[in-house]
Amino acid sequence: MDLGIRDRVALVAASTGGLGRAVAEALAAEGASVVVAGRRGELAKEIAAQLPEAVAVQADLSAPGGPQALVEAAREAYGDPDILILNGPGPRPGTAADLDTGDLAAAVDSLLLAQQRLVALTLPAMRRRGWGRILAIGSSGIAAPLPGLALSNAGRAALAAYLKTLATEVAADGVTVNLLLPGRIATDRVAALDAARAEREQRPVTEVEAASRATIPAGRYGTPAEFGASAAFLCGAPASYITGTALRCDGGLVRSL
DSSP states (O other): OOOSOTTOEEEETTOSSHHHHHHHHHHHHTTOEEEEEESOHHHHHHHHHTSSSEEEEEOOTTSTTHHHHHHHHHHHHHSSOSEEEEOOOOOOOBOSTTOOHHHHHHHHIIIIIHHHHHHHHHHHHHHHHTOEEEEEEOOGGGTSOOTTBHHHHHHHHHHHHHHHHHHHHHGGGTEEEEEEEEOSBOSHHHHHHHHHHHHHHTSOHHHHHHHHHHTSTTSSOBOHHHHHHHHHHHTSGGGTTOOSOEEEESTTOSOOO
16 A cells, blocks of 8 residues: 655654654655654664664753754754654653652643644644644553553543644644554563563563463554554555544553444
8 A cells, every 4th residue: 555655754753762763664664754853862863874764853852942943953854744743751650649740740741742842833834735644652541541650641641632622623724633552562661661560569570461461352562563554554645534533553452442
């Protein structure tokens, strides 16, 4: 299937590892010109050098002016982005009963406010051209809040509500707005969460992983490449009638429709 995104400009936030990197690689494989962004500038350069057409930008979206600097660098390299991938590091694990107000504010700033700033900077050009894709890398916690991840659940749910509202406002302009929700994908983040759970429960990490796989109908963790392929489809021309949707890539983990 031709996704129709050859030579489209894709800005992928937090793409120096994990799911962000997988999405950047998938978009590049489809012929998009990709802006690889992250706090680790040298790593971003290494990743960009491995892609067919890409540039690297060191960016901290939580810093003052960070989103503006990232978008300006993307424009300098390729012009206004056609595709915006919203992504950011997950906050620390923790329970809702033990939330710290400062930590909650930081999670909202990272998972909602920084992402909204990127949208505000890139959306006007998409609307003028009559074509755009905004896709957020979310979490299955949006559909079913995850135990022990209260900060992530709260911040990502707020982003989902904002994007769902936005989708209805810009659909007629040819701009789609969606979320892609990973379940248990084999990334460093998931490995760290498994390790934290193993330490908390005082049992081997292999037992934690086995117990987690047992809850997934597919019987395994997903791969970053599978997630990236799903993201690339949602960013493509064939997905032009899909908007305002939270699609799960989770092997059947979440039992609700």
